[in-house]
Amino acid sequence: MEDMLFYDRMQFAFTITFHYLFPQLTMGLSLLIVYFKGKFLYSKLEKYNDAAKFWMKIFALNFAMGVVTGIPMEFQFGTNWAKFSELTGGIIGQTLAMEGMFSFFLESSFLGLFLFGEKLLGHKLHFLTGFLVFLGSWASGYLIIATHSWMQYPVGYEILENGKFVLNNFGALFSNPWLLPSYLHNQAASLVTSSFVVAAIGAFYLLNNKHNEFGKLFVKTGVVFGLISSLLVAFPTGDLVAKNVVKYQPATFAAMEGIFETEDGGSEIVLIGQPNMLEKKLDNKIAVPNILSFLTYQDWDAQIKGLNEFDESVHPTNVPGLYYSYHIMVGLGTIFIGLMLLATVQLFRKKLYKTKWILWSLMFMLPFPYIANTTGWYTAELGRQPWLVYNLLRTADGASPTVSSGNTLFTLLGFIGLYLLLGLLFLMLAGKIINKGPELNQH
Amino acid sequence: MELFWYIVLMTMLAVYVILDGYDFGAGIIHLFFAKKEKDKKAITNAIGPFWDANEVWLIASGGVLFFAFPTLYASSFSGFYLPLIMILWLLIFRAIGLELRGQIHNKMWESIWDKAFGISSLLLALFFGVALGNVVRGVNLGGVVDGVSTHEAHYFFLPLWNPSFSPQAEQLGIIDWFTLLLGIIGVVALAIHGANWIIFKTNADINEKLKKVVFNLNFVLLALVVVSLLVWHIIEPKPFHNFIKYPWLFIFPILTFIGLFGLFKVKTFKKHGKGFLFSSLFLGGGLASTVASIFPKVLPSTNDINPDLTLYNVAADAYGLSVGVYWFAIAAVLVAIYMFIQYKVFNGKMDDVGYGEH
Numbered sequence: 099m100e101d102m103l104f105y106d107r108m109q110f111a112f113t114i115t116f117h118y119l120f121p122q123l124t125m126g127l128s129l130l131i132v133y134f135k136g137k138f139l140y141s142k143l144e145k146y147n148d149a150a151k152f153w154m155k156i157f158a159l160n161f162a163m164g165v166v167t168g169i170p171m172e173f174q175f176g177t178n179w180a181k182f183s184e185l186t187g188g189i190i191g192q193t194l195a196m197e198g199m200f201s202f203f204l205e206s207s208f209l210g211l212f213l214f215g216e217k218l219l220g221h222k223l224h225f226l227t228g229f230l231v232f233l234g235s236w237a238s239g240y241l242i243i244a245t246h247s248w249m250q251y252p253v254g255y256e257i258l259e260n261g262k263f264v265l266n267n268f269g270a271l272f273s274n275p276w277l278l279p280s281y282l283h284n285q286a287a288s289l290v291t292s293s294f295v296v297a298a299i300g301a302f303y304l305l306n307n308k309h310n311e312f313g314k315l316f317v318k319t320g321v322v323f324g325l326i327s328s329l330l331v332a333f334p335t336g337d338l339v340a341k342n343v344v345k346y347q348p349a350t351f352a353a354m355e356g357i358f359e360t361e362d363g364g365s366e367i368v369l370i371g372q373p374n375m376l377e378k379k380l381d382n383k384i385a386v387p388n389i390l391s392f393l394t395y396q397d398w399d400a401q402i403k404g405l406n407e408f409d410e411s412v413h414p415t416n417v418p419g420l421y422y423s424y425h426i427m428v429g430l431g432t433i434f435i436g437l438m439l440l441a442t443v444q445l446f447r448k449k450l451y452k453t454k455w456i457l458w459s460l461m462f463m464l465p466f467p468y469i470a471n472t473t474g475w476y477t478a479e480l481g482r483q484p485w486l487v488y489n490l491l492r493t494a495d496g497a498s499p500t501v502s503s504g505n506t507l508f509t510l511l512g513f514i515g516l517y518l519l520l521g522l523l524f525l526m527l528a529g530k531i532i533n534k535g536p537e538l539n540q541h
Numbered sequence: 542m543e544l545f546w547y548i549v550l551m552t553m554l555a556v557y558v559i560l561d562g563y564d565f566g567a568g569i570i571h572l573f574f575a576k577k578e579k580d581k582k583a584i585t586n587a588i589g590p591f592w593d594a595n596e597v598w599l600i601a602s603g604g605v606l607f608f609a610f611p612t613l614y615a616s617s618f619s620g621f622y623l624p625l626i627m628i629l630w631l632l633i634f635r636a637i638g639l640e641l642r643g644q645i646h647n648k649m650w651e652s653i654w655d656k657a658f659g660i661s662s663l664l665l666a667l668f669f670g671v672a673l674g675n676v677v678r679g680v681n682l683g684g685v686v687d688g689v690s691t692h693e694a695h696y697f698f699l700p701l702w703n704p705s706f707s708p709q710a711e712q713l714g715i716i717d718w719f720t721l722l723l724g725i726i727g728v729v730a731l732a733i734h735g736a737n738w739i740i741f742k743t744n745a746d747i748n749e750k751l752k753k754v755v756f757n758l759n760f761v762l763l764a765l766v767v768v769s770l771l772v773w774h775i776i777e778p779k780p781f782h783n784f785i786k787y788p789w790l791f792i793f794p795i796l797t798f799i800g801l802f803g804l805f806k807v808k809t810f811k812k813h814g815k816g817f818l819f820s821s822l823f824l825g826g827g828l829a830s831t832v833a834s835i836f837p838k839v840l841p842s843t844n845d846i847n848p849d850l851t852l853y854n855v856a857a858d859a860y861g862l863s864v865g866v867y868w869f870a871i872a873a874v875l876v877a878i879y880m881f882i883q884y885k886v887f888n889g890k891m892d893d894v895g896y897g898e899h
Contacts, residue, residue: 162640165593166633170626172603176618177625180696183618187611188857192865195604199872202597207879210590211886214894218886264858498619500684500698509626516630523637527644 105506106178106497109513111479113170115472116517120164122471125239125285126292127157128232130323135225144538147221149315150228152536153296156528158213163524165206167517172198178506182486182496186263189255190245193271197241205234239288240281247276250478251346252487263487276346279338280478286330287474290434291467293324297441298464299532301457309535314451317460321445325438332431337393343481344394344402347488350481352405353417354424355390356380364391365402368425373418378406415483423476430470437463542863543856546609547839549869553605555828557598558669559734559821564592565669566735568635568662569728571655574736574754575747581655583745585639587738589896590887592639594880596632605869609862612695613839613855620680620697621672624715628668634661643896663728670727674720675699677831678708678776679841682850694847695855708776713843719776722769729762730824733804737816742891752808755816759804766801780834790833796826 131153138146172194175183183191211219212227219227254270255263265271297320303313344351352358356368358379367390371383391400405413414420437459444450451457482488486496567588575581607614618625638658642651680697683690692698702714710717716724736751736758773780784790800823807816835841840850848854856862887894 159640159644162593162636165596166636169596169600169632170629172600172607173618173625173629175607176614177622178619180615180619183607184612184615187607187614188861191604191608191611191614191857192861195601195608195865196868196872198597198601198604199869199876202600203594203872203876203879206594206597207883210594210883214590214896215886262858265861265864268861268864498615498622500692500696501619501622502698505622509623512626512630516633520633520637523641527641530644 102501102503102506103494103497105503105510106501107493109178109506109510110174112510113167113174113513113517115475116521117164117167117171118471118475119468120160120167121235121239122288122291122468123160123295124157124164125232125235126289126327127153127160127295128228128235129289130292130296130319131157132225132228132232133319133323135221135228139221139225145311145315148536148538149312152312152531154213155531159524159527159531161209163520167520170513178498178501179486179496180498180501182491185261185491185496186487189263189265189271190248192265192268193241193245193248197238197245201234201238201241203234204237205231208234236285239285243281243284244271244274244277246478247274247280249487250280250482251276251342252490257490263490276342279335279342283331283335283339283474286327286335287467287471289323289327290331291471293320293327294434294460294463294467296320297324297460298462301460302532303535304451305454305457305461312536317441317450317457318445320460321438321441321450324434325442328431328434328438332435336431341394347481348403349405349408349412350414350420352403352408353414354420354477354481355402356383356421356425357390357402357404358406360401360404360407362401364388364397364399365404366390367393370425373421375417414481416480420477420480423473423480427470427473427477430466430473434463434467434470542859542866543609543852545866546605546856546862547837547852550602550605550609551829551832553598553602555825557595557602558828559824560595560598561592562666562731562824563735563738563817564588564595564635565662565666566731566733566737567739568659568735569666569732570735570739570751570754572659572663573732574750577746580745580747583743583747583892584739585642586891586894586896587742589639590891590894591883592636594883596636608865609857610839610852610855611857613850616682616695616697616850616855617840620699621675621715622698623701624668624672628665631661631665631668634658635665666728666731667724670724671716671720673727673828673831674723675715676840677723677773677835678713678717678719679843679849681711681713681844682840682842683844683847685844685846688846690846695850719772722765722772726762726765726769729758729765730820730827733758733762734817734820734824737804737807737820741814741817744890744892752816755804755807759801759807763801777834783833783836790830793826793829793833796822797830798826800824800826 131150134146134150134153138144138150175194208227208230212224212231215227216224248271251274252263253274254265254267256266257263296316300313300316300318300320303309304317340351343354355365356371356373357365364387366385366387368380368383368385371380371385374381388398391402392398394400394402405417437456441450441456441460444453444456484493485491486493567584571581571584575584603614634657638654638656638661642654642658680699682697683694684692684697699713699715702716703710703712706714706717706721708717708719733755736755739745740748740751740755784794800819800821803819803822804816807819810816837851837853838849839852839855842849
């Protein structure tokens, strides 16, 4: 039984982690492509259209990967988490079905037109199809996070005698206080990924001294969007999300911040340290006094409850995993802001394209927004464990009752092999497109 | 309300089979009949801009199943665990076969992805037919062994096959001779359907040959359908009781046979879309007839201890189902508009769309 749950969890964690590498670029990049295309319509400068066309090639490849790895997500609710689906399907089925009906149809219908219809449609209508693809992908994110928010902070439900959750207030799913901060935080983070990817490819061209015109355009666009989105991720969106956690999941908050003991006169913010789960304390700690209390309550002396004050039964299952995920996310987020600030300063001084070390840093920063997005999601998900529906339904009670561990391990291994192949193909083909670079004045 | 969502779900599934069915069919034709590069190009151009939107009908149907009939979703998806995951793998191979083929110009690369696309299309058509066979035949709900349920009454688990391949064995498998027969019908019917789509949407040289293929395969299909109707009695002693009770249901089998017999005239059709229309009638009518014959069951039980799953005992609660009607109505109008625009822009022949060229 324990093995079975472990494999079910590993399979979901693995497939969702791999899947979300693609939509985070899709959502942000669709906005940037719409920006390039709009800039072309406004300025009539051919290079913006060529830039849009170049990124559409990456977008098409990335989108296909997102679609093919996305379908297993919807299936797995039923295949591996049947009990969870049976008990809560009347509620989370609403938002998931809405995602299919409202966003996937929109995205997929106009993606074909967007990718193959430029000649048929003309530039203005082509811009519109790009905008609709962007709208579809952001609507998809919204409905997924509405589903996620209900699991974190269930609202608008009642529980029947047979354990089933039934909906009694549809509107509550969307006025859920968890939803808007999480959504904006996530979308800003997806724009971080896309801006950093665009900047990194631009830096690659400049450092190689090829496609220089596009290199400059990509670096500039990436840095401007990158600075704005990195700031938005931290404030106000990240701040609001953290305030939700401290309010609705206080034990989770203590664990992710690494606060084991309640401190009178305000809590410190932990920068570095390793959770010692045997002695329930933090080893090798570097911390700044009172900052956490101020960030959380705007009061230097506010009291924050430490993890040791909560009953063991409400502790998150994997405290070290939660703590590291959160700290990696925050640490990277801080580095992103710092780098983009420096790059913006150089941009204003008109020295950015010559400042080699910033260009190198931008290029090597490419994988890190992906890591930050992933660890951010791990923070949310590990923070909710051992619950599927916070405080109401345990993960152990949600798995499929008739699927044995032998079958789950078989499919998990299959997914690992298949996704390894997909990942290699994606890198190879994206590398080929990037190496070839944008083409000038295609008509 | 349950009935409304049942009709919605079945309609969406039928639309899925008709739309993505031509993609699978085109894949099967691609695998067996497209020898020249020009013909292969024509086939991928004919489905390239559509396959992704067509696949959304599967995802959206899955969503509606999850939301309106959560117990059926949970029971069947976990019970048919292995084949469903394999369908996912095949869908992935089909998609990357189509999308990645044109990324590198190299004979070996192209032929690898051609085969991936063709073989996964073939297996998907087979699996979907087998799935329909499983729904008709029913499953051992509650996992009854020696008269005792080993699971909750609405849960089960089926291995891929059992040694006897019999649909009447005590320990059932997903593949037996009955479900396999429906799987083969699926392959043949979708091959015909896909060929009709290619004839409809392209001016390829291969089209004349494909008309002959449709004509010949149609004999095979007719024979298989007749055999399946005969052996159906072994699975379900009274397959027509719903039709006798509600004679208007006979419209579905009638449509099926209009579609089937209409296709024998494929060589004389002036309008290129006509063949596609007839094979759509066959698929839609055939699915509706099958579903009508087991109504109101959605997954029959093969034992006497646990009751059948019907659309009434697997549905979500009343409030959720009625509130869903509002957003669904809005979404349905939007989807109709998208489809209208999409097919308007890609109206007519698609030979020059340049799918997959980089």
